Amino acid sequence: MSDAPAIEVRGLSKRYGEYEAVRGIDITVARGEVFGLLGPNGAGKTTTVEILEGYRARTAGSVAVLGQDPARRGLELRRRIGIVLQSGGIYPHITPREALEYWAGLYPRPRQVGEVLELAGLSEQADTRTRRLSGGQLRRLDFAIALVGDPELIFLDEPTTGFDPEARRAAWDTIRSLRDLGKTIVLTTHYLEEAQELADRVAIVKDGRILADGPPRELGAGAPHYRIAYRTPEGEAVQLDTDDPTTVLHELTGEALARGGRLDELSVARPTLEEVYLELTADE
Amino acid sequence: MSETLRLGWRQYRLERRMFWRNPSAAFFNFLLPLLFLFAGGAILSGSQHDLNKLLPAIAGMSVMSTTFTALAYNIVYLRERGVLKRIRGAPLPTGSYFGGVAANAVTNTALQIVLVVFAGRLFFGIGWPPEPLSLIVWVLVGVVAFAALGVAFAHAIPNFESTAAYVNAVFLPVLFLSFFVFDASNPPAFLKTIAQALPLLPLIEGLSGAMVTGSPIGKHLDGLAVLALWAAIGIFLGVRGFSWERAESR
Numbered sequence: 001m002s003d004a005p006a007i008e009v010r011g012l013s014k015r016y017g018e019y020e021a022v023r024g025i026d027i028t029v030a031r032g033e034v035f036g037l038l039g040p041n042g043a044g045k046t047t048t049v050e051i052l053e054g055y056r057a058r059t060a061g062s063v064a065v066l067g068q069d070p071a072r073r074g075l076e077l078r079r080r081i082g083i084v085l086q087s088g089g090i091y092p093h094i095t096p097r098e099a100l101e102y103w104a105g106l107y108p109r110p111r112q113v114g115e116v117l118e119l120a121g122l123s124e125q126a127d128t129r130t131r132r133l134s135g136g137q138l139r140r141l142d143f144a145i146a147l148v149g150d151p152e153l154i155f156l157d158e159p160t161t162g163f164d165p166e167a168r169r170a171a172w173d174t175i176r177s178l179r180d181l182g183k184t185i186v187l188t189t190h191y192l193e194e195a196q197e198l199a200d201r202v203a204i205v206k207d208g209r210i211l212a213d214g215p216p217r218e219l220g221a222g223a224p225h226y227r228i229a230y231r232t233p234e235g236e237a238v239q240l241d242t243d244d245p246t247t248v249l250h251e252l253t254g255e256a257l258a259r260g261g262r263l264d265e266l267s268v269a270r271p272t273l274e275e276v277y278l279e280l281t282a283d284e
Numbered sequence: 285m286s287e288t289l290r291l292g293w294r295q296y297r298l299e300r301r302m303f304w305r306n307p308s309a310a311f312f313n314f315l316l317p318l319l320f321l322f323a324g325g326a327i328l329s330g331s332q333h334d335l336n337k338l339l340p341a342i343a344g345m346s347v348m349s350t351t352f353t354a355l356a357y358n359i360v361y362l363r364e365r366g367v368l369k370r371i372r373g374a375p376l377p378t379g380s381y382f383g384g385v386a387a388n389a390v391t392n393t394a395l396q397i398v399l400v401v402f403a404g405r406l407f408f409g410i411g412w413p414p415e416p417l418s419l420i421v422w423v424l425v426g427v428v429a430f431a432a433l434g435v436a437f438a439h440a441i442p443n444f445e446s447t448a449a450y451v452n453a454v455f456l457p458v459l460f461l462s463f464f465v466f467d468a469s470n471p472p473a474f475l476k477t478i479a480q481a482l483p484l485l486p487l488i489e490g491l492s493g494a495m496v497t498g499s500p501i502g503k504h505l506d507g508l509a510v511l512a513l514w515a516a517i518g519i520f521l522g523v524r525g526f527s528w529e530r531a532e533s534r
Contacts (some may be wrong), residue, residue, distance in 0.1 A: 054373070055369070055373065055529075057371065075377065078373065079375040079376065083370075085366065085369060089366035089367040089369075089370065090363030090365075090367060091298075091302055091367060092306075093305040093306050094298070094301070094302060095303045102298055103289075103374065106291065106375050106376055109377065129305075148376070243381075
């Protein structure tokens, strides 16, 4: 039973009137995995995640989150998931400690409030009204609220958007510590680096479709081509994309040797995740 | 069921705590009607007849401001700030949430009515309410109707910045029209017809019977029917159009 995937999505689509935000997505997330949905703004990441969280009804497809259909919005399921929304607000006149005590009371086996405050780096602000907290502190409170119920599965929708680099590193450390606790994490981001740093597996989303998915390292390697670059004797930079680098190199080097010249700055590279991402998500 | 009640009780306690910590909410919901009462009382202090009219009018206003106005403000604020969306994702039954919010409104209204009754007894030469049971029924029906209408009206308000304009565009005309028709000895027929079809005047007339003149609720069944109809409309629209999220973040 525990071998069942945390999330299983088949043929998911979501239509708003004429607009198709999600067009047939398949996702499987194993337990304990950090899964990243990477894509530009408007790609359908948030819509997808909000269907998984139970906020939106799907138009078609099947969805199982911890074995249940989130569209039914069962209390039992909601007790087992934690949600960090892209922009979720908090009551302005309570303190982080009070907020966490309140949210902890909604769950059957919450974590200790003091411990969660510490994990989120909010111990010093624990008794400050939330309306006096900075944006970064509020975001840490979002994390803390999502964690206080000790959920098995955590959704993080653009968790570090608007963070400075230092705050981003700190958030990444928090997310890694959650992974080390064995939590399953679904993360959306439009920062490539974030997906690379955190995710065990990444799906690149654009226009409501998954264009590629796999572990970040293999996504680049699994691409169907190699890139050969060199400089001509005239100083012109040339790039060739090919699936068969052996033949191309043989021809290139043969030509160069035949005319007694050189291939300056010759390199053969497999595209990085960044290049795959940029290429896949580029507008034609 | 007991779990829903327990969580509703926690929500209620949270709402109470937050209410007293928000000075502007406490002021507008609480002190404003009392200021009206004492300002009006000072102006009308020579005439017992006018004071007898003032007390139930302010009581009716209190019901409307602690429910309709307060809920419209709160719901829009919480919706636009994303608090409602967060609550929606938490394992909190919808009934617990709204139960806590509604109980909070009832508490505010009840406190307010008690203050008005005491003020009438102590300062305005009006005795204890002659029809206490009728008073309770009127307040309850008024709370249900105006709370539901406040929740429903929140759907029409597009953003928090415009909340005051929207709420006052309804609250003030209804208030002045109802006060005027209630007080005038011979109001124009069309104004009277309009005011009687709105929920505030029937409530004020009912409260007047319960608090001052001693005419029981049985003599105001038509007014009670108008209020009940508004309550039904409010509940229908409030539930049907309820949005947990900002419109553009759909």
